[in-house]
Amino acid sequence: MLTDARVVRLSKPALSGGRRYRQYLGYWRYFVNNRGFLAVCLFFFLPVAHAQEKPEPPRTANGLSLTPPMGWNSWNKFACNISEDKVRQAADQMVSSGLKTAGYEYIVIDDCWQGERDADGQTTADKSKFPTGIKALADYVHARGLKFGIYSDAGTKTCGGRPGSRGHEYQDALQYAAWGVDYLKYDWCNVGTQDAKSSYLTMSDALRATGRPIVFSMCEWGTAKPWLWASNVGNLWRTTGDIWDHWQGHKTYSLGMMDIVDLQVGLSSFSGPGHWNDPDMLEVGNGGMTTEEYRSHFSLWAELAAPLMAGNDLSAMSPETKEILTNAEVIAVDQDALGKQGDRVKKDGDLEVWSRPLKDGGRAVVLLNRSETSRKVAVSWEDLGYPHSLKLHVRDLWQHKDLPPSAGEFETPVASHGVVMLRLGF
Numbered sequence: 001m002l003t004d005a006r007v008v009r010l011s012k013p014a015l016s017g018g019r020r021y022r023q024y025l026g027y028w029r030y031f032v033n034n035r036g037f038l039a040v041c042l043f044f045f046l047p048v049a050h051a052q053e054k055p056e057p058p059r060t061a062n063g064l065s066l067t068p069p070m071g072w073n074s075w076n077k078f079a080c081n082i083s084e085d086k087v088r089q090a091a092d093q094m095v096s097s098g099l100k101t102a103g104y105e106y107i108v109i110d111d112c113w114q115g116e117r118d119a120d121g122q123t124t125a126d127k128s129k130f131p132t133g134i135k136a137l138a139d140y141v142h143a144r145g146l147k148f149g150i151y152s153d154a155g156t157k158t159c160g161g162r163p164g165s166r167g168h169e170y171q172d173a174l175q176y177a178a179w180g181v182d183y184l185k186y187d188w189c190n191v192g193t194q195d196a197k198s199s200y201l202t203m204s205d206a207l208r209a210t211g212r213p214i215v216f217s218m219c220e221w222g223t224a225k226p227w228l229w230a231s232n233v234g235n236l237w238r239t240t241g242d243i244w245d246h247w248q249g250h251k252t253y254s255l256g257m258m259d260i261v262d263l264q265v266g267l268s269s270f271s272g273p274g275h276w277n278d279p280d281m282l283e284v285g286n287g288g289m290t291t292e293e294y295r296s297h298f299s300l301w302a303e304l305a306a307p308l309m310a311g312n313d314l315s316a317m318s319p320e321t322k323e324i325l326t327n328a329e330v331i332a333v334d335q336d337a338l339g340k341q342g343d344r345v346k347k348d349g350d351l352e353v354w355s356r357p358l359k360d361g362g363r364a365v366v367l368l369n370r371s372e373t374s375r376k377v378a379v380s381w382e383d384l385g386y387p388h389s390l391k392l393h394v395r396d397l398w399q400h401k402d403l404p405p406s407a408g409e410f411e412t413p414v415a416s417h418g419v420v421m422l423r424l425g426f
């Protein structure tokens with residue numbers, strides 16, 4: 001057996017050939033004479049070496065949101081001015097207004113619901129805004145046959161300056177599950193040098209570890225191109241900065257509706273059942289656009305297979321707003337089971353054609369006029385991937401009317417900043 005002194009001596013560098021041979025012989029004898037040690041080595045190191053050789057099993061999706069999620073979120077209307085009364089009211093209105101029947105499901109509280117963490121690091125609700133607490137609110141929402149969502153941030157603080165989940169991911173996920181949360185929107189403020197992929201993966205794992213089905217809505221603004229890596233991490237991911245309730249233009253970090261639409265071009269192949277591109281929540285009914293423009297906004301979101309998260313005050317909805325948000329034919333396009341996002345297939349200055357393949361082999365087509373005057377917009381069947389000779393049924397999804405069947409092409413006047421939305425089929 002080798003003594004410690006001998007091991008030290010043999011491990012010195014620059015040994016001669018004969019001495020090096022004796023050194024290896026010495027090691028070998030040591031292993032043979034110490035079978036127990038050898039067994040321990042094999043027991044611990046072989047599995048490690050073996051594991052390193054094996055490729056990682058592919059991460060599977062969580063199986064949620066096979067069609068784009070639909071619901072209501074507090075941010076676009078109320079921002080930080082939120083309270084449990086407003087959330088309760090939204091849940092009630094979701095039912096009484098018919099939005100629930102139309103398919104809207106999630107009531108999501110955005111930023112500013114949090115108070116300070118307690119002595120154990122547990123997340124708490126701001127008592128002045130949510131005096132009865134989040135569990136009671138979730139129960140209230142569930143009792144109306146709806147689902148309940150909440151918001152946090154991957155960094156140390158939320159965008160509104162409330163405590164973020166950084167370093168508390170598993171603790172927070174367990175707390176959300178205990179409260180009955182069904183949907184988490186996870187923001188990207190105050191993240192310093194954090195890596196987006198690993199940060200979102202951590203919370204995704206934490207949510208799964210709770211055992212409760214929780215839709216994971218990633219709000220990283222498209223900075224790290226989540227469409228390239230997040231299909232099994234989140235159920236939806238923001239592709240841009242925040243929406244601004246305007247037809248077009250920029251306001252600090254926010255983008256007008258058409259600016260957001262332009263940024264969706266080229267992203268369709270990354271979206272599908274369980275993992276959706278999210279061009280941000282709806283502004284329909286918030287007052288910054290005309291009814292015509294809101295109709296375009298809603299049509300384009302459906303065409304893009306976007307999550308439909310209403311963002312208006314549901315207790316003060318005009319008939320026009322309600323008509324837009326509950327248009328069953330447009331919603332059916334958004335929720336089409338094929339889950340294929342539409343593409344801009346033609347652009348001629350301000351006139352555009354968008355096409356979305358549907359499960360029944362048909363197409364949802366949006367003819368869009370971005371100009372300041374009414375214009376004629378045309379689509380040819382070749383733009384849609386159909387033979388010119390094919391005769392197609394044409395249905396207008398805003399007039400709720402079948403139009404005469406067409407072959408080869410279709411042309412119609414479209415109002416300024418408006419759309420004509422069609423369903424073409426056999």
Ligand code: GLA
Pocket residue numbers: 075110111158159160187219241242
């Ligand atoms: C970011 C998000 C918004 C909203 C706010 C809340 O700006 O992109 O959707 O959640 O934070 O502070």
